[in-house]
Amino acid sequence: MHRLLLLLALVLAAPSSAQSARSLNTEGFRLYQAGKYPEALEKFQAAAQADPKLALAHYNVAATLGVLRKQGQVCQYEAYRETILERLNTSVRLDPRRLTRAKEDADLDPIRDTVGWQRLLGRSPERLADVPEILRRVTWFSPGEGVYGSTRKLTFPDGRRVVLWRRVIEDSANPTRTEEVSGTYTLKGRTLTLSFPGKKPLSGKMTPRGVLEIDELGRFLDSPSECEA
Incomplete structure (x- = not known):
């Protein structure tokens, strides 16, 4: 019984995946603000992995990859247009309000001239x-x-x-x-x-x-x- 109570206490005391993800995202944002984009990317990616439903983490991965792409660091951090769009699409699917922010976010300028961005705006090559x-x-x-x-x-x-x-x-x-x-x-x-x-x-x-x-x-x-x- 004592062992079961101890295990239960440890489980209750352990931070949830969602809490861990939010904490990682906050750490990433501080690094982003400090201009430490590779380090920020690592935190945002970890946050999205800890809680795949955290739309903000996916969005921040997309935005930070956009910054790194602007800086010419495409290959070092796999800042491909397809990858940025994939993360952004995931974020918008989880929270449609992210699209409003994306329309004004200069970090995402590198993907504006893609078919994927046109799809996000509601245009489709099928029409x-x-x-x-x-x-x-x-x-x-x-x-x-x-x-x-x-x-x-x-x-x-x-x-x-x-x-x-x-x-x-x-x-x-x-x-x-x-x-x-x-x-x-x-x-x-x-x-x-x-x-x-x-x-x-x-x-x-x-x-x-x-x-x-x-x-x-x-x-x-x-x-x-x-x-x-």
Whole structure:
């Protein structure tokens, strides 16, 4: 009996997972305020692990990864756009009020030009009516090519202009050379036609999954290939 009472007392005295998570989150916030972002990230991640239902912890992980991404520390802390969006989506699912904060949070600027962020705002590439807006608001990247990562990027600054950026890797004398060319585009439903000076028009489309498929240029996604070996 005495042993059972002792065990019960220890259980009652032990902090709950929720309490531990809140404490870890508070520690992380203090580190964040002090500009110690890697240390803050570690605390926020521990808080989310201690209590997976703590929306604020997931949100803080997303925001801190956004800061680290801005600082160019993508590979060191896996501050990928997909990871930030995953954490943010979890936070909003647990507490929809987090989306209101996210709309004003500069830490999350690195994901604003993604399909995932457009989905959070209520737009979907599955709806034809949303395709023109998504096309313009997203930055599109080609899949990675080894150590070079994504070598092509498409942006659609307005309802008429398209800009193609590419890294020229076949030039062994200057493998980091880049070039940029502007053109025009038309969009009918999901079908795209791109026109660049001196080139024949290129046809393509946006799939319901939010992927661009362009003749001769290939596939384009809303996140670049990063940190490849």
